[in-house]
Amino acid sequence: MSWKRKDLLGMQDLDAAEIIGVLDTAASMKEIAAREIKKVPTLRGKTMVNLFYESSTRTRTSFEIAGKWLSADVINFSASGSSAEKGESLLDTARNIEAMSPDVVVVRHRAAGAPALLARHLRCGVINAGDGAHEHPTQALLDLMTIREKKGHLEGLNVTIVGDITHSRVARSDIHGMRKMGITVTVAGPPTLIPAQCQELGVKVSHRLEEAIAHADVIMMLRLQHERMQGGFIPSLREYSRVWGLSLAKLEHCRPDVLIMHPGPVNRGVELAPEVADSAYSVILDQVSNGVAVRMAVLYLLAGSKSA
Amino acid sequence: MNLLIKGGRVVDPTAGIDAVQDVWIADGRIHKVGRGLKAAAGTETVDAAGKAVCPGFIDMHVHLREPGFEYKETIASGTRAAAAGGFTAVACMANTFPVNDNRAVTDYILARARVEGVVRVYPIGAVTRNLEGRQLAELAEQAEGGCVAFSDDGKCVMNAELYRRAMEYALPFGVPVISHAEDCDLGHGGAMHEGFVSTELGLSGQPGASEDVMVARDIILAELTGAHLHIAHISTAGAVRLVRDAKARGVRVTAEVTPHHLLLTDEVVRSYDSNCKMVPPLRGKRDVEACLEALVDGTIDCVATDHAPHALSEKEGEFAEAANGIVGLETAVPLLLDRLVRPGVLDLPTLVTRLSAAPARLLNLPGGSLAPGAAADITILDLERTWTVEPAGFRSRGRNTPFAGFTGAGAPWMTLVGGVRVPS
């Protein structure tokens, strides 16, 4: 695989060979985390800017660690306490940053399409760390890496994604990525949280949790935002957790080797009972460590090469 | 319970039967329907010669008022009124106090019905919390608890986005959403139907459009979501036309009509008698004709009374201030038999369908036919018996009816639930 893209905007753009390339590179880089000196000189002298308009300590920290372990210089730019508050437009902010010659910009924004806009106007590479409900490609890549690690392969697996699909960029990225790797994807949730014509994405749609997870190799639980009650999407957290939350009792009817995944942070007691989050089925912490490896791989592929 | 009903005219449209036959009940279930049946020795016999033996009637729109408004009606008195009116089952609306918007209230109603009810009681759960139209009620739990439909009846869910979400959310449970279609702003303050009568009487009126506008909206939402929408107490020609067109398009919409919207117009309000005051109000002649036509051709699927008892004090007083609603359980069947079947507007089998098979189908309830194996819920009618409507003799606690003093022929004669006669 040769990575030729300037940017990583979404899983929808990638083909299977590119995805495998990233996963293989990430697998090779994973051992750096186990070293005493967690440093390789690969991106020495490169500047990486984290442009985060939505607060996110976890993803930003993951990118920051990835960059630093590769010896890059990491600059964090969060929207609060910046010129964005003074009403500077997204493009102006980006151009100002570009004037300082970064080699790669990682951006998270609540508006779908914001990274694409930046990618069109910036010379350096742009990595989408989450744009609205659209895509979060590094999350999907670390999910695929985790599944491949635990199951040994991807093709032919059954993955069920449970929860608020409508508002989830993780769901969309996972759906695109998993389908390209030959995984059969089922989405499950109350009809109010499944977007219009969802099945056209190439997934099965279910409104019964037990039926949707019965044969799953992997169950991906999505986080439920509390605001959904206000929008009339669900009556209450209580009913949601009773009907759609994962408990040990419900897991008894699943495959004994099923994996439980979650993009985090987990609403304990809502989508996952605490016992499930802490059980042997859960690979949530592996997802986090793989997140750093995947982001190192993506930074290496995008920032390391000669600029186009 | 074993019983042999001999020699009655068995009217079971689902089974295609309209003939003199015997009905043999064993252990509370229909054992056999046929000619010249001989039951086991010692079986009690009911001589139904000259009577019409029908599947038990189901009233899918009743306000039993319990919990919270027991001074108007209780599950005990309401179900007795139902039995007296020839009904073997009722579906009760959620505007109790507290509102039936959660499992605890549903469980309470079912528990009371088991002890106090004399006919089957099926709860309808609220769509929104406390009927406020702002947040969804716990529909999944309600469905699990036994609610057969969801409705904010008494009020209209004005927020289209929320109503859409409710229809979507309820979809997997396979229960219909029942609409009380009334635009609160258009219909605001109207004490009766807006028309020539309201002009003459000087009373503010509610145009038929306030119903049509919401029926149209709800049909469109049903089309968008694929939900089963049921229009409660349809009353206008406009709404009937909308339902007819929607059905032709394949939308899953059904509708019910009350006896009073088939038999009375706003003319009777001239008396300023608040026993003629309800929502939707009594409409004009063209509306009544459209509803009758629709009931005959099946555009309107069933008859439901919207039985709404009130205390005397709530109905006495100025017309505009009086509470909305009239009772109907004990007058519905006699009036329909005398005013529709007798003059040949509607034949008996069709009426029986509209009162039993149709509501059973709409709410996915057992019942609506006398097929072997079915529970022996049976309504036996005496088509010759003459009557006079005397509110003082009602089993219901409510006396609020516009039909006081009406006379006619044709009435329920015996009501059986699970093969057991229900005394009333």
Added chain:
Amino acid sequence: MSSREKAQVLDETGLDRALTRIAHEIVEQAGGGQDIALVGVKTRGVTLAERIGAKIAAIEGTEPSVGALDITLYRDDLGLKAEQPVVRSTEITFPIKGRTVVLVDDVLFTGRTIRAAMDALMDLGRPHVIRLAVLVDRGHRELPIRPDYVGKNLPTSRRETVAVLLREHDGVDRVVIQEE
């Protein structure tokens, strides 16, 4: 780039003898077979390290530790290419600290690969001493790096390339000079 084979410099037997001699030299300098760590530079260096390790085991009766080192992340020519080279994984399961480590590679040329290998090794721990074993030294050093054990010294011109073909990868054991 099509290359034309110019000459064979080692056949199967010659290659095997060279590795045997290197194995003996390593053992002799270390004063025995114990405690030797061989680290092959990916990809063919690893194969050679495994073969030398097997020979040391046959000579001395003790198996030396053998590891594999991927130096991609330490290359000094990253950022000069349009595409990033493929990263493979490093597998060194034994501690480096205080050990005598012999780096093994197939061809020693400019010395930049070995420079990167030493940096990579140092990031994993502080060895007592690092030595270098190569199958072929073709000259043209650009950095001050010299091997401790050499299979064959081979003067070449810059236009030529030296290809080491190994049974495990290429189905045959030979070393050839090619011209572009």
